[in-house]
Every structure is written in C-alpha cells, then in structure tokens.
Amino acid sequence: KNAGEIQTEKAKSYLFTTGYHCLIDRVRKMKKVEPQDKETEDIQSYVLPNHDLKEILEKAVNKLPEIQKAVVLLRDYEGYAYDEIAGITGLNESQVKVYIYRARIFLREYIGKLENVL
DSSP: OOGGGSOGGGHHHHHHHHHHHHHHHHHHHHHHSOOOHHHHHHHHHHHSOSSOHHHHHHHHHHTSOHHHHHHHIIIIITOOOHHHHHHHHTOOHHHHHHHHHHHHHHHHHHHHSHHHHO
C-alpha cells in the first residue's frame, strides 16, 4: 500500500519492519486456532514415546564421574548458584563451570544416541 511513499534509503528497514509485523500477526493467529483431532493424535504419539526418559536420564547421570555428577545435581536439580556450588565442593567457580559444561556435553551425547534411548 505504501510503496510509493517510502524513501529509497529506508526501504530495507521498512521491509524488515513490515516482515516482522506480519510474522507477529501470523503467530498470534496460529495461537488462536484450535488443532484438529488428527493433528493432536499425531503430536501425542510423538511426544509420548514408549520409554521412560527419567530412567534414561538417571542412567546417564550415574555414568558421570563423581565430581561432575555432584556439580550437575547441585546446579540442575537443587538450583544452587555457581559460587554456592564452589563453596560446597571446595572447587573454585571456574572449575565448577567447566565440570558442569563437560557433564552436560556428555549427557547430551549420551541421550542423543538413538540406541541409548530406545
């Protein structure tokens, strides 16, 4: 509608803004639409696999070295901050971050392997 009124220098900005607003409108419309019964069944069958994810996660956590297991449990299960974990374990804060990072990488790879999950 407003193509003739836009200055050439501002065309790129105008296009991005217009695209952004169109995207927001579309997302809002999608939220209002109720899913069909068939679509709901497909989603449920995908979300509810035949295995127990909690059991797999516990198995993966138990495979971690003790220090990594301790810091991950303190951070992700108990909700402690890095400095609190450092005080509890006697490590410095950067060591805590490294152990948590390595543990999460291991867990991501372990759970990501299809043969471990099925």
